[in-house]
Each structure stands twice: as C-alpha cells, then as structure tokens.
Amino acid sequence: xxxxxxxxxxxxxxxxxxxxxxxxxxxxxxxxxxxxxxxxxxxxxxxxxxxxxxxxxxxxxxxxxxxxxxxxxxxxxxxxxxxxxxxxxxxxxxxxxxxxxxxxxxxxxxxxxxxxxxxxxxxxxxxxxxxxxxxxxxxxxxxxxxxxxxxxxxxxxxxxxxxxxxxxxxxxxxxxxxxxxxxxxxxxxxxxxxxxxxxxxxxxxxxxxxxxxxxxxxxxxxxxxxxxxxxxxxxxxxxxxxxxxxxxxxxxxxxxxxxxxxxxxxxxxxxxxxxxxxxxxxxxxxxxxxxxxxxxxxxxxxxxxxxxxxxxxxxxxxxxxxxxxxxxxxxxxxxxxxxxxxxxxxxxxxxxxxxxxxxxxxxxxxxxxxxxxxxxxxxxxxxxxxxxxxxxxxxxxxxxxxxxxxxxxxxxxxxxxxxxxxxxxxxxxxxxxxxxxxxxxxxxxxxxxxxxxxxxxxxxxxxxxxxxxxxxxxxxxxxxxxxxxxxxxxxxxxxxxxxxxxxxxxxxxxxxxxxxxxx
Amino acid sequence: xxxxxxxxxxxxxxxxxxxxxxxxxxxxxxxxxxxxxxxxxxxxxxxxxxxxxxxxxxxxxxxxxxxxxxxxxxxxxxxxxxxxxxxxxxxxxxxxxxxxxxxxxxxxxxxxxxxxxxxxxxxxxxxxxxxxxxxxxxxxxxxxxxxxxxxxxxxxxxxxxxxxxxxxxxxxxxxxxxxxxxxxxxxxxxxxxxxxxxxxxxxxxxxxxxxxxxxxxxxxxxxxxxxxxxxxxxxxxxxxxxxxxxxxxxxxxxxxxxxxxxxxxxxxxxxxxxxxxxxxxxxxxxxxxxxxxxxxxxxxxxxxxxxxxxxxxxxxxxxxxxxxxxxxxxxxxxxxxxxxxxxxxxxxxxxxxxxxxxxxxxxxxxxxxxxxxxxxxxxxxxxxxxxxxx
Ligand code: HEM
Ligand SMILES: [Cu+2]
Ligand SMILES: [Cu+2]
Numbered sequence: 031x032x033x034x035x036x037x038x039x040x041x042x043x044x045x046x047x048x049x050x051x052x053x054x055x056x057x058x059x060x061x062x063x064x065x066x067x068x069x070x071x072x073x074x075x076x077x078x079x080x081x082x083x084x085x086x087x088x089x090x091x092x093x094x095x096x097x098x099x100x101x102x103x104x105x106x107x108x109x110x111x112x113x114x115x116x117x118x119x120x121x122x123x124x125x126x127x128x129x130x131x132x133x134x135x136x137x138x139x140x141x142x143x144x145x146x147x148x149x150x151x152x153x154x155x156x157x158x159x160x161x162x163x164x165x166x167x168x169x170x171x172x173x174x175x176x177x178x179x180x181x182x183x184x185x186x187x188x189x190x191x192x193x194x195x196x197x198x199x200x201x202x203x204x205x206x207x208x209x210x211x212x213x214x215x216x217x218x219x220x221x222x223x224x225x226x227x228x229x230x231x232x233x234x235x236x237x238x239x240x241x242x243x244x245x246x247x248x249x250x251x252x253x254x255x256x257x258x259x260x261x262x263x264x265x266x267x268x269x270x271x272x273x274x275x276x277x278x279x280x281x282x283x284x285x286x287x288x289x290x291x292x293x294x295x296x297x298x299x300x301x302x303x304x305x306x307x308x309x310x311x312x313x314x315x316x317x318x319x320x321x322x323x324x325x326x327x328x329x330x331x332x333x334x335x336x337x338x339x340x341x342x343x344x345x346x347x348x349x350x351x352x353x354x355x356x357x358x359x360x361x362x363x364x365x366x367x368x369x370x371x372x373x374x375x376x377x378x379x380x381x382x383x384x385x386x387x388x389x390x391x392x393x394x395x396x397x398x399x400x401x402x403x404x405x406x407x408x409x410x411x412x413x414x415x416x417x418x419x420x421x422x423x424x425x426x427x428x429x430x431x432x433x434x435x436x437x438x439x440x441x442x443x444x445x446x447x448x449x450x451x452x453x454x455x456x457x458x459x460x461x462x463x464x465x466x467x468x469x470x471x472x473x474x475x476x477x478x479x480x481x482x483x484x485x486x487x488x489x490x491x492x493x494x495x496x497x498x499x500x501x502x503x504x505x506x507x508x509x510x511x512x513x514x515x516x517x518x519x520x521x522x523x524x525x526x527x528x529x530x531x532x533x534x535x536x537x538x539x540x541x542x543x544x545x546x547x548x549x
Numbered sequence: 550x551x552x553x554x555x556x557x558x559x560x561x562x563x564x565x566x567x568x569x570x571x572x573x574x575x576x577x578x579x580x581x582x583x584x585x586x587x588x589x590x591x592x593x594x595x596x597x598x599x600x601x602x603x604x605x606x607x608x609x610x611x612x613x614x615x616x617x618x619x620x621x622x623x624x625x626x627x628x629x630x631x632x633x634x635x636x637x638x639x640x641x642x643x644x645x646x647x648x649x650x651x652x653x654x655x656x657x658x659x660x661x662x663x664x665x666x667x668x669x670x671x672x673x674x675x676x677x678x679x680x681x682x683x684x685x686x687x688x689x690x691x692x693x694x695x696x697x698x699x700x701x702x703x704x705x706x707x708x709x710x711x712x713x714x715x716x717x718x719x720x721x722x723x724x725x726x727x728x729x730x731x732x733x734x735x736x737x738x739x740x741x742x743x744x745x746x747x748x749x750x751x752x753x754x755x756x757x758x759x760x761x762x763x764x765x766x767x768x769x770x771x772x773x774x775x776x777x778x779x780x781x782x783x784x785x786x787x788x789x790x791x792x793x794x795x796x797x798x799x800x801x802x803x804x805x806x807x808x809x810x811x812x813x814x815x816x817x818x819x820x821x822x823x824x825x826x827x828x829x830x831x832x833x834x835x836x837x838x839x840x841x842x843x844x845x846x847x848x849x850x851x852x853x854x855x856x857x858x859x860x861x862x863x864x865x866x867x868x869x870x871x872x873x874x875x876x877x878x879x880x881x882x883x884x885x886x887x888x889x890x891x892x893x894x895x896x897x898x899x900x901x902x903x904x905x906x907x908x909x910x911x912x913x914x915x916x917x918x919x920x921x922x923x924x925x926x927x928x929x930x931x932x933x934x935x936x937x938x939x
C-alpha cells in the first residue's frame with residue numbers, strides 16, 4: 031500500500047500513525063530534557079561555590095521543583111512512551127497501536143500540560159517551590175498561588191499517561207501477529223507491558239493526591255492539615271504509593287532496551303529470557319510494598335519500618351538477576367562496541383552503582399543519616415541519568431537507522447558517549463561524598479567543607495549540559511540534514527526482532543498490514 | 550583496543566580527581582559521631598559499603614573480563630548457550646543470603662534506636678519557618694520558670710551569604726562555621742539519655758544532628774520522639790533536613806554538650822532569667838530604632854527584605870496602609886503578635902520579647918521613609934498581650 035499522509039502541520043496535528051506519534055513524543059521529550067537541563071544549569075551555577083551568587087533562595091527552590099517535575103514527567107516518561115509507540119507495533123508484527131485516535135490525544139495533552147506547568151514561572155508569587163515531591167503542608171497551606179495550575183498540569187499528565195498505558199496493554203494483548211506468544215515477545219515489549227500496568231495502577235493514586243490538595247487549598251477540606259483533623263504524613267504515604275512504582279515506570283523500559291541491545295552486539299541470545307520476565311514482574315510487584323522507605327524519618331512504628339526495610343532489600347534480588355543475566359549474555363559472546371552497545375554497557379554498570387546505594391539506603395538505621403542528603407541525590411541520579419536517560423540514548427542510537435534509514439555519525443557519537451561518561455560521573459559521584467559528609471538536599475548555599483565536591487559537580491554538570499547539544503547536533507545531522515550512510519535493512523549484523531528481520535530501513539509509514547509469519 | 554586504553558585513562562584520571570578532593574581536612578564520609586548508636590550506625594554503613602564494593606569488584610570484574618576477552622576480534626564465534634538453571638538459582642540465592650546478613654544487624658540496631666524509654670531529660674524541639682525553638686520539660690506546672698528559647702542562624706552567616714557577590718565572584722567565604730552557627734545553641738548534659746520531642750509550628754522540618762545519628766521529621770500537629778546519649782562534651786552541628794521553604798538552607802542546629810555541673814549552672818541561670826520576667830523598661834526613640842533594626846534584620850528580613858519592600862508573596866511594609874495608614878497601629882501590632890493564619894506570617898507574640906516587638910514595630914513605622922513618628926513601648930505590648938489592649 032502506498033504511503034499517503036496529509037502534508038504540513040495537519041499531518042502532525044491529526045495523525046493517528048504510531049510512527050508519527052512516536053516521533054512527536056521523542057521530540058517533545060528531548061525539548062523538555064533541554065528545558066529541565068537548563069534549570070539544572072541554574073542550580074549548579076548557584077552551587078558552584080558557597081554564598082548566594084545568582085538567584086534568590088525562593089527562585090532556587092522553584093528551579094529544583096520544576097527541574098524534577100520536567101525531567102520525570104516531561105523528559106523520561108514521554109521518551110519511553112515515544113519508544114513504545116515506534117517499536118511495539120513493529121516488534122509484535124502489528125500494523126499500528128490498537129487505539130490510534132486515543133494515541134493522538136494522549137500525546138497532544140502533553141504540550142498543554144507542560145505549557146500550563148511552565149507558565150507558572152511567570153505568575154505572580156512564582157512557580158511551585160516545594161520540591162517535585164510537593165509535601166503538604168508546604169504545598170497546600172503554604173504553597174504559592176500557582177499551585178492550582180500545577181495541580182491541573184499533573185492531572186493532565188496523569189490522563190495522558192493512563193491513556194498511553196491502556197493503549198500499550200490493549201495493543202500487546204490484541205494485536206500480536208499469529209505465533210507471537212507472550213513468551214516469545216521481545217523483552218522491551220514485556221517491560222513496557224509491565225510498566226503500563228504500573229501506570230494504570232498508580233497514576234490514579236497521584237491524581238487522588240493532587241485532588242485532595244486541590245480541595246484542601248480551595249474548598250475547606252483538611253485531608254493533610256492536622257488542625258482540621260487531617261494528617262500531613264498521609265500525603266507522603268499517598269504520594270510514595272505512586273512515587274515508588276513511578277521510579278520503576280522510569281527504569282523498566284530501559285531494562286528492556288538493554289535486553290535488546292546487548293544480545294545484538296554480543297551476537298548471542300539473551301541469557302535467561304524467562305527469568306528476565308519473572309524478575310521484571312517481581313520487581314513490579316515488590317514496588318507496591320516498599321513505598322515507605324522514602325519516609326523512614328517521619329516517625330513510623332518500628333514494625334512498619336522493619337517491614338519496609340526488608341521488602342526494599344528484597345528488590346535487590348530480582349534486580350541482581352537482571353544484571354547477572356546481562357553479563358551472562360555477554361559471556362563468551364563475540365562482542366563489538368558500537369555506540370548503542372557502549373551506552374547499554376554504561377547503563378548496566380552505572381545503574382548497578384545506583385542499585386548499590388539503593389541497598390544502603392534501604393537499611394533503615396543508616397538511612398536516618400542518608401535521608402534528604404546529597405547521598406540520596408547521587409543515588410537517584412545514578413539510576414535516572416545513566417539509567418533511564420542513557421537507556422533511552424542507547425535506544426535512539428540503536429533504532430535511529432531503522433527509523434530514518436540513515437546511520438548516525440559514529441565518530442561524533444563516540445565522542446558524545448565518552449565525554450558523557452566522564453561528565454556524568456564527575457557530576458554525580460562527588461554527591462555521594464558531600465551527602466555523607468552532611469550536606470542536606472534542596473539548599474541554595476552550603477557550609478565551606480562541601481565546596482570542593484560541589485565545584486566538581488558543577489563543572490561536570492556544565493560539561494554534561496554541553497554534551498546534550500552535541501547529541502542534538504548528531505540527531506539533526508541524521509534527521510533534518512539527512513546526512514549519513516544508508517542503513518541496511520538489518521542495520522546491525524545479526525540484529526534480531528521483526529523490525530530488523532522483516533522490514534526495510536527506513537521502516538515504511540505503514541507496516542505489517544498483513545501480519546508476518548512467526549516461526 | 551583503543552576502547553580499553555580510553556577506559557583505563559578515564560578511570561585513572563577520575564580517581565585522581567576524586568582523591569585530590571579527599572585531603573585529610575576534607576570530610577567525605579559519614580562521621581562516627583559521639584554516641585554509642587552513631588558509632589554502630591557508622592559501622593553498619595561501612596559494612597554496607599564494603600559489601601557493595603566487593604560485590605561490585607566481582608561483578609564488574611567478570612563483566613570487564615568478558616568485555617575484553619570475548620570481543621569479536623578475539624572470539625569470532627559466539628557460544629550458543631542461553632540459560633542454565635543451576636547458575637540462575639545460585640545467583641538468586643547468594644544475594645539473598647548477603648541481604649539477610651545485612652538485615653540482621655540492621656534490625657537489632659533499629660530496635661535499639663527507636664527505644665526512647667528511661668530518658669533522663671526531655672527537650673521539646675519545635676521547627677518554625679526558619680528557626681528552632683527549644684523548651685526544657687521540667688515537669689512542674691509553673692510556666693514562669695520554663696526554660697525556652699529560639700535558635701536562629703547567626704547574623705554573620707546571613708551577611709556573608711548575601712555579600713558573597715554575584716556571579717562566579719571569587720569572594721571566598723572562609724568561616725568554618727558558615728551557615729552552621731546560631732545565636733542560642735541547644736544545651737544538654739553529657740552522658741544523659743536526652744529525649745527530644747520533635748514537632749513543628751508550620752510546615753515539615755527535620756531535626757538532624759549527624760554526630761548523634763539523630764534525624765526526625767518535625768510535623769505540624771504531631772509529636773515525634775528521638776533520643777541521644779552523648780558521651781563527649783563538645784559542640785555539634787546539624788541542619789534542618791526537610792525542605793521547608795525559602796530559608797530551608799539557613800536554619801542550622803547547634804548542640805552544646807556540657808559536663809553535668811556546667812550544664813546545671815547554665816540551666817539555673819536560664820531559670821532565673823525566666824523568673825525575672827520580661828524587661829519592660831521605657832526606651833527612647835533612638836534606642837527603639839537601634840534595637841528594632843537589629844531585631845527586624847534577624848526575624849523579619851528573610852521575608853520582608855532589608856529595605857522593607859518584601860518580595861513575591863511577602864508584602865512590602867513601606868508606605869502601605871498597614872504601616873503608615875491612619876489608625877493602623879492596633880492592626881499592625883495585632884498582625885505581628887498574632888500573625889496571619891494560613892500564611893507564612895507567623896504569630897511572633899510568643900516568639901519575641903515585648904521589648905523586641907515594641908522595637909520592631911517602632912522601627913517599621915519610622916524606617917525606610919515611613920516616618921510616622923509613632924513610638925511603641927514594651928509596656929504597651931505587654932498590656933495588649935495580657936488582655937489589656939483591644
Ligand atoms: C535496588 C533497587 C533500589 C533500591 C533498594 C532503592 C532504594 C531507595 C531508597 C531507600 C530511597 C529513599 C532514600 C531516602 O530518601 O532516604 C530511594 C530514593 C529514590 N530512588 Fe531508589 N532504589 C532502587 C532503585 C531505584 C530506581 C531503579 C530508581 C529510578 C529509576 C530510583 C529512584 C529513586 C528516586 C527518584 C529517589 C528519591 C526520591 C526523592 O526523595 O526525591 N531508585 N531509593
Ligand atoms: Cu523508592
Ligand atoms: Cu528545612
């Protein structure tokens with residue numbers, strides 16, 4: 031069938047094509063990544079040395095809050111949804127997503143949501159300044175006027191995510207090509223399916239939390255206000271019941287990506303496929319019963335603390351299984367180091383470092399010392415930047431030739447990788463030290479004993495910021511200037527998966543109108 | 550091959566960089582602290598680190614070996630295996646055992662930390678935006694001899710922070726206790742089990758003294774309990790650990806631990822001060838203005854700014870109805886004493902002395918060109934507070 035599509039802007043506005051929508055998600059996510067990154071630059075500039083140099087403390091808090099929200103909801107989540115859109119139909123041999131119109135809608139809600147969120151920066155009284163965790167009563171009784179806009183923005187993001195997740199679930203269950211049994215699906219599809227279940231289960235909880243905030247702020251309820259019989263800690267329970275599964279929502283797709291890339295470049299089948307599936311499922315299950323490990327200092331009963339400590343430590347077991355499986359996949363393989371592989375390996379190593387600090391944080395008695403310090407900041411940046419973000423970058427380098435039909439500039443990409451590795455570690459590793467030495471998070475100024483580590487972090491951060499511009503240039507060269515060698519249909523020697531074995535590069539606008547045969 | 554050279558170069562330069570930051574005088578690890586608990590916490594922390602380091606060396610060691618030995622140029626024909634039940638059971642079981650080994654000491658220690666029974670002294674710790682209040686619970690009903698006071702960031706740190714200049718200024722702050730010094734430190738005796746009852750007046754704060762391994766959230770409307778038995782006299786510094794608004798980074802905690810006799814003397818002096826009652830002596834305009842400026846800069850500047858102009862949600866006090874309007878004095882005093890409920894404007898009536906409030910109000914009504922000429926004396930404030938006003 032010939033590709034026919036509307037031209038110009040209406041192609042993008044009205045599209046129901048999974049590839050177009052995937053592209054829009056990815057572009058949107060990259061823009062948000064740059065916006066959130068710019069805010070991080072403000073934060074790191076202020077923290078370059080002790081003293082207040084560039085911004086007022088309140089604006090600093092607005093920056094940390096918006097940085098967190100934009101990165102989590104604007105950069106990481108849409109990036110993974112974009113990948114899901116592009117890849118899942120091709121990977122399971124489906125012509126498109128199951129609910130294409132809803133797909134269009136769930137994307138177009140996002141620019142509205144983030145327009146609303148970012149507009150708060152220009153409102154009187156300033157943007158939300160209570161941290162991305164928006165604990166009550168700082169965000170309710172004491173929040174700036176703009177908080178209500180923030181609440182609606184979160185509602186919109188939630189709706190978008192839920193619709194995206196429903197779409198993935200329906201697609202995976204209904205649109206697989208004949209012969210594509212569940213246990214034959216690529217790991218990326220599996221991890222996204224499980225992510226989608228997490229999303230439909232926890233986004234409504236987040237919506238509940240912000241709705242309670244809204245009524246507390248405007249309609250005289252007191253869910254989170256002790257003076258009216260409510261409880262500020264209730265907010266934290268509700269938030270983290272969403273928040274901990276949320277961290278897995280951000281990382282599971284990256285697990286799937288690593289599981290696709292490592293076998294290709296090791297030229298060997300993924301080790302322990304079924305244990306990978308079960309490990310992912312058990313991580314997802316456990317993620318629902320560990321939320322209060324973010325709240326060890328709120329004054330829970332000892333028995334509660336013990337439960338959450340032990341449950342949290344258990345998560346390390348399936349996580350370990352995944353890491354060992356990746357290494358076993360490499361073992362006695364025939365490995366080459368193209369850029370996607372480099373990113374996937376960096377992902378495995380640096381994510382594991384984040385996992386180590388996670389286990390340390392799980393130990394309640396010691397968490398009293400780590401909690402709310404830069405040690406926690408180091409932990410979650412190791413799982414998020416070299417974890418989720420590097421995972422996404424690995425995916426982009428890996429599938430870009432399939433999407434565009436052109437190879438990216440391998441030399442520039444290698445520079446991008448090696449410099450990113452240096453800067454990411456320079457930025458985040460010293461934070462372990464400043465945190466252990468006693469630097470609390472979310473402060474615009476600090477005691478002089480933390481100066482050296484902060485200066486290192488800032489230098490690293492500026493470098494890391496520049497690297498993203500290099501990344502943008504690499505992408506522009508391929509996607510807009512259309513430079514680069516033509517990619518073969520297989521793209522990578524021995525790449526597995528329907529998108530490589532059954533489709534040309536670039537993948538045509540419509541694929542698998544008739545389902546492929548799967549052996 | 551160049552890959553491995555690059556990697557080695559990176560690892561070498563990175564460790565060199567980190568080590569250069571780790572001179573003797575720079576702290577980069579958790580402190581052992583000065584209580585039995587804090588030392589055990591430190592030990593558990595070190596055990597956890599070493600466990601991670603060892604697992605890391607083994608796992609990454611195997612991985613790097615494979616990256617090196619199994620690259621295509623050396624091993625052109627990949628193996629075909631893709632699972633092994635035995636191996637998979639082993640690497641599920643081993644982490645499990647290691648985690649149990651870590652959990653056992655953690656459980657014991659946690660139970661010990663949460664046991665605040667048999668304490669010998671109780672101090673109420675209350676967080677405010679952005680200061681701490683300490684109140685010694687003495688067990689009698691006489692409020693007149695209560696020892697209670699507020700603890701604010703010291704003025705020197707405030708000035709340095711603001712004066713650091715803008716941009717990458719090169720102005721070097723050298724004070725070791727920058728941002729870690731207060732006007733009135735908390736004082737406790739050595740070798741006594743001191744129980745802290747932690748709560749808050751407004752938003753959530755967190756009372757953290759790293760040397761005691763004590764961190765507990767201060768939650769409005771709820772009281773949390775935590776304790777420390779310090780075995781070395783000295784001065785220990787901590788900070789508020791939970792984001793509590795703009796000056797979250799500017800509300801340190803300083804605890805002075807004294808030998809019992811010195812502590813007793815200090816406490817007796819504080820009780821005597823409390824019993825003497827407030828200083829209500831009449832003051833001249835210039836005295837009030839001087840005292841008022843100092844007190845304003847300590848308690849009000851964070852929100853209403855040094856020039857009284859306010860910023861963002863914090864209103865200006867220059868030439869406004871509240872400050873210079875006809876007959877506005879009563880309302881002005883009422884606002885400062887009782888605050889504006891549901892906003893960041895606290896009730897200062899029981900935080901500041903009568904003299905401080907009188908001076909601040911006089912200052913506000915005459916500084917920055919407000920020039921109303923109004924004078925408020927401590928006695929007037931005292932009368933209003935005790936029902937004489939209205
Ligand atoms: C081995 C697995 C992991 C364990 C045991 C673990 C454990 C923890 C614990 C105990 C905390 C709370 C620390 C504190 O505030 O005192 C925490 C914080 C955090 N973790 Fe993890 N974690 C793991 C993996 C992950 C992953 C995969 C992600 C995301 C991709 C993640 C993201 C975060 C974030 C964002 C926070 C901080 C939230 C905040 O306070 O703002 N973690 N983790
Ligand atoms: Cu968590
Ligand atoms: Cu605070």
